Amino acid sequence: MFIGNRWFASTSGQTVPVVAPAEGIVFAEIAEASSEDVDLAVSTAREAMDGTWGCSTATQRGRLLMRLSALILDHAEELALIEARDTGRPISLARNDVLVTARYFEFYGGGADKLHGETIPYLADFFVATQREPHGVTAHIIPWNYPAQMFGRSVAPALAAGNAAVVKPAEDGCLSILRIAELAAEAGFPTGALAVLPGRGATTGAALTAHPGIDFIAFTGSPEVGELVQIAAAKRHIGCTLELGGKSPHVVFGDADLEAAVAAIVTGIVQNAGQTCSAGSRVLIERAAYDRVLKALADRFAQTRAGTPEMDLELGPVINAKQRARVDRYIANARESGVPLVATGQIHPGAPPGGYFVAPHLFAPVPEQHPLAVEEVFGPVLAVLPFEDEADALRLANAGEFGLLAGVWTRDGARAMRLARSIRAGQVYINGFGAGGGVELPFGGVKRSGHGREKGFEALYEFSTLKTIIQKHG
Numbered sequence: 443m444f445i446g447n448r449w450f451a452s453t454s455g456q457t458v459p460v461v462a463p464a465e466g467i468v469f470a471e472i473a474e475a476s477s478e479d480v481d482l483a484v485s486t487a488r489e490a491m492d493g494t495w496g497c498s499t500a501t502q503r504g505r506l507l508m509r510l511s512a513l514i515l516d517h518a519e520e521l522a523l524i525e526a527r528d529t530g531r532p533i534s535l536a537r538n539d540v541l542v543t544a545r546y547f548e549f550y551g552g553g554a555d556k557l558h559g560e561t562i563p564y565l566a567d568f569f570v571a572t573q574r575e576p577h578g579v580t581a582h583i584i585p586w587n588y589p590a591q592m593f594g595r596s597v598a599p600a601l602a603a604g605n606a607a608v609v610k611p612a613e614d615g616c617l618s619i620l621r622i623a624e625l626a627a628e629a630g631f632p633t634g635a636l637a638v639l640p641g642r643g644a645t646t647g648a649a650l651t652a653h654p655g656i657d658f659i660a661f662t663g664s665p666e667v668g669e670l671v672q673i674a675a676a677k678r679h680i681g682c683t684l685e686l687g688g689k690s691p692h693v694v695f696g697d698a699d700l701e702a703a704v705a706a707i708v709t710g711i712v713q714n715a716g717q718t719c720s721a722g723s724r725v726l727i728e729r730a731a732y733d734r735v736l737k738a739l740a741d742r743f744a745q746t747r748a749g750t751p752e753m754d755l756e757l758g759p760v761i762n763a764k765q766r767a768r769v770d771r772y773i774a775n776a777r778e779s780g781v782p783l784v785a786t787g788q789i790h791p792g793a794p795p796g797g798y799f800v801a802p803h804l805f806a807p808v809p810e811q812h813p814l815a816v817e818e819v820f821g822p823v824l825a826v827l828p829f830e831d832e833a834d835a836l837r838l839a840n841a842g843e844f845g846l847l848a849g850v851w852t853r854d855g856a857r858a859m860r861l862a863r864s865i866r867a868g869q870v871y872i873n874g875f876g877a878g879g880g881v882e883l884p885f886g887g888v889k890r891s892g893h894g895r896e897k898g899f900e901a902l903y904e905f906s907t908l909k910t911i912i913q914k915h916g
């Protein structure tokens with residue numbers, strides 16, 4: 443654990459084994475933070491808020507974030523190797539993740555001293571101003587799918603806005619975060635501004651989110667745990683942001699640049715073995731172009747290969763045995779219920795037999811109500827459905843419980859804009875699709891995908907609260 447700029451073992455002596463997903467072998471152990479450790483981290487964060495960190499100026503905080511960004515870049519290859527071993531992802535993807543993480547600290551470093559209130563015209567003898575203040579001590583529950591990036595996304599705006607951050611990374615995929623915390627100390631963040639408490643969700647995570655010293659919670663993960671986090675926040679009347687994944691659709695019309703659409707669709711679901719909250723996991727294709735687009739998708743899908751980080755192919759393994767069993771269940775269920783399997787990718791013959799590899803699977807047509815059409819698989823599995831016309835496309839795009847992202851592919855600008863404005867989602871891409879990255883772009887969900895906005899300048903509003911100061915000057 444990293445608390446108060448120092449390494450600690452857990453007071454309970456408990457540890458969690460760290461497994462390399464590409465090999466299926468334990469290669470490290472991390473501390474499992476106990477509730478006493480959570481107490482220590484939160485009280486150290488509180489002291490920081492009452493002391494040096496709470497008194498820091500926005501410019502000072504911005505400079506520290508920039509310095510951390512530079513240190514992340516200085517250690518980019520080391521961090522990429524850690525991330526690749528810990529999550530199994532292809533090394534190129536890990537390298538890109540590190541660049542995006544550095545970019546979060548750079549972006550919010552630049553944003554820290556641009557966050558300000560405003561004056562409000564009121565009665566003649568009053569002067570009214572608003573000011574943005576940090577919540578205080580913020581808890582960050584991070585998932586395993588993009589550990590370093592998710593850390594940057596959640597923690598950089600919180601620190602920029604002046605909060606002290608206590609972070610619980612996932613059981614799987616936490617090593618890069620621990621290393622970045624050490625770099626933060628080197629960058630000069632004062633004691634208590636940032637703590638990282640590895641451990642299990644049901645113990646460390648639950649103790650952190652229920653802790654009376656926490657003023658705000660940022661959570662990314664499953665809808666089920668998101669519900670528990672929201673209940674913990676509600677019990678203490680504090681705010682939270684929830685980013686809970688999705689079943690994001692691509693809507694493809696026959697007049698689109700189909701080559702570009704097919705390439706982006708396949709990359710969007712295969713990248714990170716489908717373990718991306720914003721993955722485009724449903725493809726809706728205009729009936730008239732259905733056969734043509736499906737064939738192009740199938741051809742490209744068949745060329746995808748899963749392998750180790752060093753092989754650096756289109757995808758790596760999924761994160762652990764539980765996740766592989768979950769994805770395998772969805773695939774088996776689709777096959778048993780008669781959904782046609784149109785194409786599969788490959789697992790590289792040299793991939794270690796103990797690794798958690800899943801070959802990409804493309805199913806079409808998937809019935810509207812089938813679990814594959816409505817549930818988040820979080821694996822390299824793509825569901826394709828035809829639609830009849832624009833109204834039908836909109837109906838299907840808005841069907842289901844999620845609302846995170848959508849992609850619209852057409853050369854008809856008016857139609858693209860009509861759909862973009864009517865689809866219920868936090869982000870809509872037109873003739874493109876971006877899962878991950880896009881640090882500048884506000885991001886988050888509606889419906890079961892959660893609430894609150896991360897990324898972009900918007901995140902600085904989420905991680906601060908507004909005070910109105912009203913002065914009667916006579």
Ligand code: NAD
Nearest residue numbers: 584585611612642643644647648663664667686687719820
């Ligand atoms: P999860 O929701 O259990 O884990 C996410 C984070 O929450 C981890 O850090 C975990 O330790 C923590 N956590 C778990 N229980 C907690 C509790 N009671 N209190 C506080 N924190 C707790 O997700 P998972 O089991 O790792 O994955 C299950 C499914 O969730 C996946 O198959 C996928 O569908 C979804 N998921 C989505 C995202 C996303 O980015 N939206 C990320 C990870 C997983």
